[in-house]
Amino acid sequence: MSSDLVIDVRNVTKRFGGITAVNDCSLSVRRGSITGLIGPNGAGKSTLFNIVAGNIVPDSGQVIFDGKDVTGCKPHELFRIGMLRTFQIAHEFSQMTALENLMMVPGDQPGEHLVGMWFRPGLVQARETEVRKKALDVIDFLKLGHVRHELAGNLSGGQKKLLELGRTMMVDARIVLLDEVAAGVNRTLLNDLADNIERMNRELGYTFFVIEHDMDLIGRLCDPVIVMAQGQKIAEGPMAEIRANPAIIEAYFGAPAEVA
Numbered sequence: 001m002s003s004d005l006v007i008d009v010r011n012v013t014k015r016f017g018g019i020t021a022v023n024d025c026s027l028s029v030r031r032g033s034i035t036g037l038i039g040p041n042g043a044g045k046s047t048l049f050n051i052v053a054g055n056i057v058p059d060s061g062q063v064i065f066d067g068k069d070v071t072g073c074k075p076h077e078l079f080r081i082g083m084l085r086t087f088q089i090a091h092e093f094s095q096m097t098a099l100e101n102l103m104m105v106p107g108d109q110p111g112e113h114l115v116g117m118w119f120r121p122g123l124v125q126a127r128e129t130e131v132r133k134k135a136l137d138v139i140d141f142l143k144l145g146h147v148r149h150e151l152a153g154n155l156s157g158g159q160k161k162l163l164e165l166g167r168t169m170m171v172d173a174r175i176v177l178l179d180e181v182a183a184g185v186n187r188t189l190l191n192d193l194a195d196n197i198e199r200m201n202r203e204l205g206y207t208f209f210v211i212e213h214d215m216d217l218i219g220r221l222c223d224p225v226i227v228m229a230q231g232q233k234i235a236e237g238p239m240a241e242i243r244a245n246p247a248i249i250e251a252y253f254g255a256p257a258e259v260a
């Protein structure tokens with residue numbers, strides 16, 4: 001029934017003391033879509049996102065990933081099975097080049113194990129060559145060739161975001177969770193970033209689940225857009241429909257919408 005769904009959130013509830021941040025919420029992300037999640041402040045978006053990403057365990061309900069119940073799984077377990085969340089390049093990686101940052105991503109490289117180092121040096125070399133080639137492909141895809149030997153710490157805000165996106169391409173992600181990707185990025189670079197997200201979606205088949213305050217970016221990238229209010233999904237559809245829905249305007253502004 002749900003083979004078309006990468007993520008299926010079923011009746012999830014999460015309380016913090018007296019506050020019900022997510023209230024019996026059900027929503028899903030279709031394979032091959034760029035699905036957006038929006039809603040007024042305090043709607044429960046971040047909590048829901050953190051539950052999907054394995055950072056928060058819900059009080060009840062289930063998160064199904066590719067048909068498998070992953071409720072309560074840790075982020076690193078989800079990473080292994082193809083659910084990736086972009087994250088800021090950590091301080092210690094800022095002293096490595098863009099290319100090295102990408103080459104660091106895949107775990108389980110034989111060279112990381114002592115046994116592999118001593119007994120299978122050929123394998124280590126072959127694997128490194130393969131990882132380097134993949135990293136160069138990713139760099140090419142994102143058009144970051146001119147900064148591949150630049151230290152990550154010296155990249156612009158937008159280039160760093162592209163590199164973060166690139167890290168998700170180093171492993172076989174089935175879905176990428178994008179968290180406030182527009183924050184701190186200027187308009188031109190945001191356009192670049194959006195282009196790349198669209199190309200990853202169209203050309204490489206990535207599915208995205210996007211939480212974002214920038215409505216222009218959501219409008220450009222996402223279909224469907226899911227609207228949350230008071231811990232629940234209140235609507236889902238194309239952005240144009242969402243913008244024209246009086247009930248949603250009321251949820252955002254707390255007053256009946258003026259219908260022209």
Ligand SMILES: Nc1ncnc2c1ncn2[C@@H]1O[C@H](COP(=O)(O)OP(=O)(O)OP(=O)(O)O)[C@@H](O)[C@H]1O
Nearest residue numbers: 016019020021039040041042043044045046047048
């Ligand atoms: N760790 C926490 N402890 C206590 N209350 C929390 C915690 N996290 C979230 N909440 C509360 O849960 C509710 C939902 O918060 P959440 O951050 O999920 O909403 P949001 O839609 O992401 O809001 P925003 O757009 O402002 O980030 C809010 O009332 C918030 O104060």
